[in-house]
Amino acid sequence: MYVAVKGGETAIANAHRLLADRRRGDRNLPAITIEQLIEQLGLGVDRVMAEASLFDRSLAALALKQSRGDMIEAIFLLRAYRTTLPRFGTSKPVETGSMQVERRVSATYKDLPGGQLLGPTFDYTHRLLDPSLLEDGMVDQAVERPGTPDHVMRVSDILDGEGLIEPDGEMPEDHVAGDLTREPMEFPMQRDLRLQALARGDEGFLLALAYSTQRGYGRTHPFVGEIRMGLVEVELEVPELGFTVSLGEIRVTECQMVNQFKGSAKAPPQFTRGYGLVFGQSERKAMAMSLVDRALRADEFGEDRLAPAQDEEFVISHCDNVQATGFVEHLKLPHYVDFQAELDLVRRMRARHAAEMNRDIDKEAAE
Amino acid sequence: MSDLPLLKVNNLSKFYGSRIGCKDVSFELWPGEVLAIVGESGSGKTTLLNCLSTRLLPSTGSVTYRMRDETYRDLYHMNEAERRFLMRTDWGFVHQNPADGLRMSVSAGANVGERLMAVGDRNYGRIRQTAADWLSRVEIAEDRIDDQPRSFSGGMRQRLQIARNLVTSPRLVFMDEPTGGLDVSVQARLLDLLRGLVNDLGLAAIVVTHDLAVARLLSHRMMVMKDGHVIEQGLTDRVLDDPRERYTQLLVSSILQV
Amino acid sequence: MSELAAYNFAYLDEQTKRMIRRAILKAIAIPGYQVPFASREMPMPYGWGTGGVQVTASIIGPDDVLKVIDQGADDTTNAVSIRAFFQKVAEVAVTTHTGEATIIQTRHRIPEETLKEGQVLVYQVPIPEPLRFLEPRETETRKMHALEEYGLMHVKLYEDIARHGRIATTYAYPVKVHGRYVMDPSPTPKFDNPKMHRSEALQLFGAGREKRIYAVPPHTDVVSLDFEDHPFEIQTFDKPCALCGANHVYLDEIVLDDGGKRMFVCSDTDFCETRRAEGHTGEMLAPSQEAAE
Numbered sequence: 001m002y003v004a005v006k007g008g009e010t011a012i013a014n015a016h017r018l019l020a021d022r023r024r025g026d027r028n029l030p031a032i033t034i035e036q037l038i039e040q041l042g043l044g045v046d047r048v049m050a051e052a053s054l055f056d057r058s059l060a061a062l063a064l065k066q067s068r069g070d071m072i073e074a075i076f077l078l079r080a081y082r083t084t085l086p087r088f089g090t091s092k093p094v095e096t097g098s099m100q101v102e103r104r105v106s107a108t109y110k111d112l113p114g115g116q117l118l119g120p121t122f123d124y125t126h127r128l129l130d131p132s133l134l135e136d137g138m139v140d141q142a143v144e145r146p147g148t149p150d151h152v153m154r155v156s157d158i159l160d161g162e163g164l165i166e167p168d169g170e171m172p173e174d175h176v177a178g179d180l181t182r183e184p185m186e187f188p189m190q191r192d193l194r195l196q197a198l199a200r201g202d203e204g205f206l207l208a209l210a211y212s213t214q215r216g217y218g219r220t221h222p223f224v225g226e227i228r229m230g231l232v233e234v235e236l237e238v239p240e241l242g243f244t245v246s247l248g249e250i251r252v253t254e255c256q257m258v259n260q261f262k263g264s265a266k267a268p269p270q271f272t273r274g275y276g277l278v279f280g281q282s283e284r285k286a287m288a289m290s291l292v293d294r295a296l297r298a299d300e301f302g303e304d305r306l307a308p309a310q311d312e313e314f315v316i317s318h319c320d321n322v323q324a325t326g327f328v329e330h331l332k333l334p335h336y337v338d339f340q341a342e343l344d345l346v347r348r349m350r351a352r353h354a355a356e357m358n359r360d361i362d363k364e365a366a367e
Numbered sequence: 368m369s370d371l372p373l374l375k376v377n378n379l380s381k382f383y384g385s386r387i388g389c390k391d392v393s394f395e396l397w398p399g400e401v402l403a404i405v406g407e408s409g410s411g412k413t414t415l416l417n418c419l420s421t422r423l424l425p426s427t428g429s430v431t432y433r434m435r436d437e438t439y440r441d442l443y444h445m446n447e448a449e450r451r452f453l454m455r456t457d458w459g460f461v462h463q464n465p466a467d468g469l470r471m472s473v474s475a476g477a478n479v480g481e482r483l484m485a486v487g488d489r490n491y492g493r494i495r496q497t498a499a500d501w502l503s504r505v506e507i508a509e510d511r512i513d514d515q516p517r518s519f520s521g522g523m524r525q526r527l528q529i530a531r532n533l534v535t536s537p538r539l540v541f542m543d544e545p546t547g548g549l550d551v552s553v554q555a556r557l558l559d560l561l562r563g564l565v566n567d568l569g570l571a572a573i574v575v576t577h578d579l580a581v582a583r584l585l586s587h588r589m590m591v592m593k594d595g596h597v598i599e600q601g602l603t604d605r606v607l608d609d610p611r612e613r614y615t616q617l618l619v620s621s622i623l624q625v
Numbered sequence: 626m627s628e629l630a631a632y633n634f635a636y637l638d639e640q641t642k643r644m645i646r647r648a649i650l651k652a653i654a655i656p657g658y659q660v661p662f663a664s665r666e667m668p669m670p671y672g673w674g675t676g677g678v679q680v681t682a683s684i685i686g687p688d689d690v691l692k693v694i695d696q697g698a699d700d701t702t703n704a705v706s707i708r709a710f711f712q713k714v715a716e717v718a719v720t721t722h723t724g725e726a727t728i729i730q731t732r733h734r735i736p737e738e739t740l741k742e743g744q745v746l747v748y749q750v751p752i753p754e755p756l757r758f759l760e761p762r763e764t765e766t767r768k769m770h771a772l773e774e775y776g777l778m779h780v781k782l783y784e785d786i787a788r789h790g791r792i793a794t795t796y797a798y799p800v801k802v803h804g805r806y807v808m809d810p811s812p813t814p815k816f817d818n819p820k821m822h823r824s825e826a827l828q829l830f831g832a833g834r835e836k837r838i839y840a841v842p843p844h845t846d847v848v849s850l851d852f853e854d855h856p857f858e859i860q861t862f863d864k865p866c867a868l869c870g871a872n873h874v875y876l877d878e879i880v881l882d883d884g885g886k887r888m889f890v891c892s893d894t895d896f897c898e899t900r901r902a903e904g905h906t907g908e909m910l911a912p913s914q915e916a917a918e
Contacts, residue, residue: 008700008701008702008704008705009700009705009709011702012702012705012706012709076666076670079666080666080667080668082666083665083666083667084632084633084636084637084638086638180663181663181665181666182663183663184661184662184663184836185661185836186661187763187764188764313762313763313764317763322666322670322671323671323834325670325671326670326671326672326673326675326834327671327672327751327834328672329670329672329673330670330671330672330673330751333673333695333703333732334695334696334701334702334703335696335733335812336696336877337696337697337733337734337796337813337814337875337877337892338733338795338796338797338812338814340814340875340876340877340878340892341795341796341814341815341816341860342795342796343878344795344860345793345795349789349793352790447768447772448771448772448773451772451774452772455776470780473780473784474784474787474788476783476787477780477783477784477787480780480783481776481777481780482776484776484779484780484783485774485775485776485777486776489779489851489852489853490852490853490854491783491786491852491853491854491855492854494783494852495783495787512787513787513788
């Protein structure tokens, strides 16, 4: 007597209950708070905000807690929330030139107006495990450079003064910045959409692609013109009011990569640019993004498109980790109906194969 | 056979910025006629071929083609659907590198059969038989029909590419250095085969080559190109035996001293 | 953060539903054509039915009766999960009975019971592009559809026959819709292909990750690609269902023990249960069935 497997519903409920149990862990320990995550695992929170395209530390921290620290799962949670939010309008482009900089470095100049400012960086730390962090010891107050100017000139502006670097890209007058979370995506893409896709793209994937361009798969001869991180104001133009309203400040990291370019039939020799901008503090992501952005502009400069990082369809179609993880993981869903069909086919083909072999043997025997 | 030209080329020019690809090329091609375009690399012959075959849009000029219904159509005013249909039925294009013209991971039979299926043939047995016939015409053993071109030698691949192009009985075939990547002995056999097929089928062909021996063997008429210009054209025997331009004389004397 | 819990009827906001409905209307107007749409992030992972869920969410109303199946079964985990989702966000009536449903969302099967006028079958589609594995580039495949260049599709079938003596595609078997567009029927076994042909029901296909919607309107020709001398044929099973004795239905293979003993039962659980309720029995079903439950 066979009774078909039932009870999917109960199984799911129980599985989720166990998940909640594991998430909470040892009840003798205090539950981690959202504030602790924001304050002490801030870069994790930043990454969730960046790849979910939603700037909200509390929600990102909540997602991170809910996902038990699984970054992609947290990004997914936050995105699924973001998608239901109404759109009030489109903010004005943030003015990174007026950024309140917390970090600003350039590799192309030894010193420059505004100076080099290291800020809160892992650079030049020795990667030695620090036992003092095992305990809640005293931490010194940070020292701040007095009198950082509110407007720090961008390196691209310095080069632009001489016409040595391509100017900021220009879009037609009536161009409205695209949004691939609201409009269908089509290839080939405009650069604004491409940058949006990269900004929310997976850090690891972009890092690997960026790395590949350095190793010869689509070389772009890059120099870090400038990396800056700090607070910028987000402003919204309200037509009903006739003026712009400040919505507040967000922390972003911007990377302007300066790339050597020998010129082509269309353009004289000039430095070109790759651009990266991400929510929060993430230099790795901003740098990788700018390298990949530049690599993807191969067609604009008449360069051969041979490497993966130069292939727009390949890069953009695969850089979204929420899409990627969903599709990879869907393989664990039942596929038994299709598998049954394949099973049947393989059995039939094997049977035919065996029959042919036997026939051949019989024939040989008969001869 | 009609006594009207198949292809009429009028003042065709292609510029890359200020650089000349080819300039002011005019000629007519007749049914069954083989035209060779010769010149050294950079002379503009491949640019011209790509413009003629609509793989490249010229800067100025026009090319009209006599369709199977006897009407002349300007190639650059056809829509993409018409152009692509023309390219896979009435035209052929033989690439120098067979990998560019073949599907390397699909069997030889399917490579030949693809064009038939593209124009609506839905009978497996007939498609396979036609493919087998064509393989034997290009001297590929019939038992290789289910093998992929990956396992073929360079010469076989090139012959397969030719069969793939000819299966829909095109009236015009473009060839870009068809013997380019092959050993000398293999070249000779391929040229022989090509000459036979062109004659038997009454094909018109435009063959780009830097090899005057190929032009001699295959073509009725030839054009010599230099720096994007056609500097001399005429019947092949005439041009090769009695070149008028200094440059052609140089070409002929430097290569044909065999 | 209390506003977190406030979601619109059927999860999606009305603007989004309108956008998706426009895409659906276009898809119905051009049968088999893949309409790009601005797929939203959904609270389930990509590849798990986000396309189907968005389509269902956009067309469902309070009066609808929803059935969700995966592999033909109402009780597979993903079907349970999606059904629970709509119960939660749309509070609609749900059913497992094919005949009672106004909307049936499915993954990998078409119900055995013939669908009727007024019903909508919503397919979850992982890869909507039938040419994708022959040509990876979207820019190129769109051109091929536009110009009706489908030779390559037959090249694939030709290769199957040349290599295996038969067409070796068993599921996601390509079809031509209304004599024009070649379409991927989603990974349903080819057994189900004939059910699509001139169905009275509206068939909608949603691919969330790939951001495409396509449709087969009622009474539309859906023809499986084949050769004249190697015509399309569906799978056949040697035995009837071991539980309900049904013939000419798609069967799942159930492994019964370590010794390789197996039995074949209906993949469509509703169909099987209904038949058993009507008194049909298969060889494996003891007469004391009620007692066992």
